Amino acid sequence: MTGQSFAGELRIDLAAISDNVRRLDELAGSAGVMAVVKAGGYGHGLVPSALAALRGGATWLGVAQLSEALELRAAGLTCPVLSWLHAPGADFAAAVREDVDLAVSAPWGLEAVAEAARAVGRAARVHVKVDTGLGRNGVLHGPALTSLLDRTRALEAEGSVRVVGMMQHFAYADAPDHPEVRAQVVRFDAAVAEAEAAGCRLEVRHLANSAATLTNPSLAYDLVRPGLAVYGLSPVPSLGDHEHDGLTPAMTWSAPLAQVKDVPAGQGISYGHTYRTERATRVGIVPVGYADGVPRAGSGVGPLWVAGSRHTVAGRVCMDQLVVDLGPGSGAREGDPCVLFGPGTQGEPTAQDWAEAIGTISYELITRVGDRVPRRYVGGEPAWHLA
Template sequence: MRHVNAPARAVVDLSVITSNVRQLRAHAPTAELMAVVKADAYGHGLVPSARAAVAGGATWLGTAQMGEAIALRAAGVSGPRILTWLYAPGAPLAQAIQADVDVAVSSASALVEVVAAARLVGRTARVHLKVDTGLGRNGLTPADLGDVLPAALHAQAEGAVALVGVWSHLAFADEPDHPTVRTQHAVFADAVHLVEAAGAALEVRHLANSAATLTSPQVHYDLVRPGIAVYGLSPVPQLGGPEHYGLVPAMTLEAELATVKRVPAGHGVSYAHQYVTTHDTVLGVVPLGYADGIPRHASGTPQRLGGPVRVGERTLGVAGRVCMDQLVVDLGPGASERAGDRVELFGTGLDGGPTAQDWAEAAGTISYEIVTRIGASVPREHVGLEEETA
């Protein structure tokens, strides 16, 4: 649906998400696929994106925050299994368990809370033990796993939990030849052996994120967990863009020019005049800024234009500083654009236009940040599988 009062929008093609998931399944044909839809599906819209991923063959969905997992169930997403993994003490575990959401256990205290919540609702909690195999982030260290496992098996014996999974996360998955990939894989294999030898009948073992799904088949196990690749962005741009892996970016960020005006040579543009026109020219104001998620680090100077903007068939750059709610493009002296004309900040790139990766390089960051930081002030317009996923 077009938001007529919004001067900018993020258009998300759900059919592209479906196609990307099919491609990712082909990259890991021996494993099931969990589409990670955390962070509002990387900014693409939680529920529509989840449904589009399921249409492409995802049998699992993953969210970091428990509220998103519960929201998926509340929206009627009932077919796939859902795993949630990042929560603090006091999280709504009972509600998640009641909603048939799998939960990760990353500490002894988390297990205590999960068991208590399962007893409260009278339902067995499906648990995935998260092992810190070397990332140094969330998860049980191998030593902690040895201490927690007996308590988890005791809780399983009484019916409070079912140990259905063991999982971990790689530190250097985007560098598939990095020695830590092999080291973490070995630690993970030991953890799986320990849990299974203790008597747990695991359903899934999972280690591979987007990068490992595409580049490290040795860690695919029973389930892969692509995130950014679901939305058509490459997790390993130094090895290949989306097209190299059969993926297409699903989000296009577009706007209408708010103002077009002619200015003389020597005219300062935006705050602090870090861009000054070198000749008579035409400026166009785009009604998007850092409050909408456009990185201020992608500001431009006459020597180095900022983040790319497609205007008609031309790709130009941000002129001057990105402001809170607007940015400026130098359209050139012969510009014929008018207020209301469409511009594209990033899209599929298939037509030669700019991509989220281009913006990432302009801002010195990664494409993940570009799409996830697009704020709620920018309406999401879902197209493609809208009728099937409504």
């Protein structure tokens, strides 16, 4: 990284990721763990997170985008990798050459994968992704699935594809007791039975996300596929926080105070003066804003930690900065860290605290931090220092 970033840093605890995966592996019983490292490892860094997950016992890695799978291969990772969200034009030939497993969700995808496999001269490893009720990508259970399975068997006979897995996503991922969860499991089991009756030799069946891994061991099947929990956050905060789940948040976002100054009572703060000081006080300027991933919805409500005390964003979050009312006589000084969120062990806010403050989910908080904020990796080998 050239120059100095004033947007603070993301401190990523790779040991925490490894420990979280060990916990998930323990809960999975005899099933393997596919650590989901999509979206740049949920904002933690794709390759460093993948390596930490493997150190923790993960045997598979899962990504949404094919480019992510190819980046893992380019980094020298040889474990099984599954990519599951594709659009026409995807470089399936590269995936087949690099031994990346591919999810197939529609007839066009199956034909494109088979064509790529013929060109490469080896069979593509395919997981059929079934839409059992989410209504998102995936072949709909019923006649559409039957037709797709018939075609996969024909392509298997010619040697261009090999169906090795079947997968699905839950519609109520954060409500494990919802009746639709059980309904989706019934449909998935029926789809698996149909595939096996058609002659598919499935190596892995996987449907358990983070929530299911933590709350319902019966859904482990052959692989669990946790995402958020790998990074130490609870996917079902209504049932308990990360400590309840035996997890440790791996990401801490902090930035130094760029300026500390005394202001009089009645001073308007930030755009629109939506906040006015009630008394003479001291304010701090934090050089991060919505361009860095701080939600503008955090204006006036986002929690902060400065000099051992909790505070709240004063006024509107700006593009590059926000303001915190430190209180009269605060001893905070320029350069002191302001923590937006972390594991919460020292009293600082967590990503879940931010999520509750602004009415969103913790996933959004950790994945939206921009590239202007450098990542600093600790607790892992090798040491990674990426901008």
